[in-house]
C-alpha cells in the first residue's frame with residue numbers, strides 16, 4: 120500500500136484503475152471490460168449509465184469479486200477500496216468486506232432470494248453483530264429494516280417465504296438486506312426496476328438519506344436519466360466495456376461531449392412540450408464483445424464519425440473542468 | 453396433511469385392482485397346465501384332474517380372481533402348494549434379507565454419492581471432478597451380477613475378508629455377523645444407483661451454484677461453510693430426494709439378481725422358484741406386496757418433499 124493508494128480524508132473510497140475483464144466462455148474469450156477507471160468519494164452518488172450489455176453489472180460485481188475466478192474470469196487492473204486493492208485480498212478478507220463494508224443490490228434482486236428459506240432467515244444473515252446479541256433484538260432490527268423500505272406488517276412478512284410475496288416486495292427485501300449493515304459503499308444495480316413510482320421514490324429517498332447523512336458512497340446503475348438528474352452528482356457513461364464519458368450530471372445533460380452520450384440524452388422522452396414525431400433512438404445495436412473492431416468502438420454507429428475514428432482508438436481526454444470524453448472530435452459538434 | 457394421506461391411501465385401491473388383475477391374467481397365460489407341472493410327468497390323468505379341482509383351477513378365471521380377493525379381505529393371502537407354512541410366514545422370512553439388502557444398498561449409494569457428487573460439482577473440470585465422473589460412469593455401466601462375481605473372487609476367495617456367499621439371519625448369529633454376509637451383495641447392488649446419484653447430485657449442485665440466490669449469499673459475505681451446507685445443499689437435495697423413491701424401487705427389483713449371485717434366500721429366490729413350480733398364490737401375494745410397497749415409498753417421498761421444500765403443499 121503506497122501513500123498514493125491510501126485513501127486519506129477527502130480521497131476516494133473506491134478507486135478503480137484500468138480494470139479489464141475477460142470472460143472465458145465455451146465459444147472463446149470475451150473482452151468484456153477494457154481499461155475502466157472510476158472513483159467514488161464518500162457521500163457521493165455516481166451514476167453508471169449505458170445501453171444493455173455494455174458492462175455495467177460486470178463492473179460493479181467485480182468490486183465485490185463475485186465472478187468465478189477459478190474458471191471464468193481474468194481480472195486485470197486495480198480496484199482500491201479504502202486504500203486496499205480488493206483484487207489482492209484473500210478469500211476471508213474479501214468475505215469480511217462483502218455485505219458489511221460494501222453491499223450490493225442486484226439487478227434482478229426480486230428473483231435472487233433463496234426460495235426455501237423464510238425472509239426472516241435470510242434477513243437475519245445480514246443483521247449486524249451487535250443487534251444479534253438477543254434473538255428479539257435481531258428480529259426487531261430486521262423488522263425495522265423492512266419498515267424502512269416500505270413494507271407493512273414487517274413481523275408477518277418475516278415469517279413468509281419469498282414465493283408468498285410479490286416481485287416488488289421481494290426486491291424491497293433484497294434492498295433491506297443490502298442496507299441493513301450500514302455499508303459504506305452501496306452498489307445498486309437498477310435497484311428499483313420492479314417497483315411502482317411511489318415506492319421507487321421512497322427507496323431512492325432512503326438511499327439518498329444514507330448517502331447524505333452517513334456518507335455512504337453509491338454507484339447507481341440505471342437506464343433512467345431522470346433519476347440520475349434527481350439523485351446523482353456525477354455520471355459515467357459506458358459503451359461496450361469502456362468508459363466513454365465522465366462528467367458532473369449537470370454537464371452530461373446540458374452539454375454532452377461524446378456522441379453516444381448525446382444520443383442517450385436525446386432519447387429521454389420529454390414530459391413537457393410538444394410530442395416529438397418519433398422518439399429519438401441511437402441507430403444500430405450494441406455489438407457483442409467478440410465483434411469489436413479497430414478504432415473508436417462507437418464509430419460504426421456514430422453519425423459524426425470521420426475516417427480517423429475507424430482507424431485510431433481515442434483515449435479518455437479532458438473536455439472542461441472535471442468532464443472528459445473518449446472521442447476524437449471533442450467540442451466539434 | 454392427514455387428509456392428504458387418507459386420500460392417497462384411498463386412491464391406492466384402483467391401482468391395486470388394476471395391478472392384481474393384470475398379474476392374475478398374466479400368470480394364467482403362462483403355458484403349461486399347473487397341476488401337471490406340479491405332479492410331474494408320471495402322474496395319471498385322473499390325479500391331475502383331481503388336483504385341478506382341489507385347487508379350483510377348473511373354474512373360470514374371474515371366479516378364481518374373485519375368490520382370491522375375497523380371501524385377502526378375510527386375511528387369507530392364499531397358500532403355497534409346496535411350502536407348508538402360512539403365506540405371511542413364507543413372505544416374511546424371505547422378505548427380511550431382501551429388505552436388509554435393499555436398504556443397505558441404498559445407504560451405501562447415498563452415503564457415497566452425495567459427498568462425491570458435491571466434490572464433483574465443486575471441482576468440475578479439475579482432476580478430482582473428472583475422476584469422480586469416470587467412477588460414476590463405471591458404476592452405472594457395470595452390471596451388478598458381474599460386480600458381485602468379481603467381488604467374490606477378490607474379497608472372499610483371494611483376500612478372505614467376507615464369506616463368499618450364503619446368509620445367516622440376525623436371530624442365528626446376531627446383527628454384525630449377519631451384516632458381514634451383506635456387505636458385498638449390498639455394495640454390488642448399490643453401485644449402479646451410486647453412479648446415478650453422483651451424476652444427479654453433481655448436476656443439481658452445479659445448477660444451484662450458478663443461481664442468483666447463491667450469488668446473493670456470497671454478496672452478503674456468508675462463509676463458505678454456511679453457503680454450502682445451508683443454501684446450496686438444501687436446495688440441491690430437493691430433486692435428489694424425489695428420485696430416492698425410484699432408486700429404492702430399482703434396488704428392490706435388482707435385488708433378485710444379486711440374491712442369486714450370493715445365494716441369499718430373499719424374495720427374488722422365492723419368486724423364481726414359485727414361477728418355475730407354478731406356485732400361483734405365492735406369485736400373487738408377492739406382487740400385491742410389491743405394489744403396496746411401491747405406493748408406500750411414493751407416499752413417503754411426497755411427504756419428505758413437502759418437508760424440505762416449503763413451496764410444495766400437500767393438498
Ligand SMILES: Nc1ncnc2c1ncn2[C@@H]1O[C@H](COP(=O)(O)OP(=O)(O)OP(=O)(O)O)[C@@H](O)[C@H]1O
Pocket residue numbers: 142144149151169170171172173174175176177178226407408
Ligand atoms: N458470465 C458471463 N459469461 C460470459 N459473458 C458474460 C457473463 N456475464 C456478462 N457477460 C457479458 O458481458 C457483457 C456485459 O454484461 P453486463 O451484464 O455487465 O451488461 P449490463 O451493462 O449490466 O447490461 P444490462 O443493462 O442489460 O444489465 C455482456 O456482453 C455479457 O454478454
Ligand SMILES: [Mg+2]
Pocket residue numbers: 175176177226308
Ligand atoms: Mg446489468
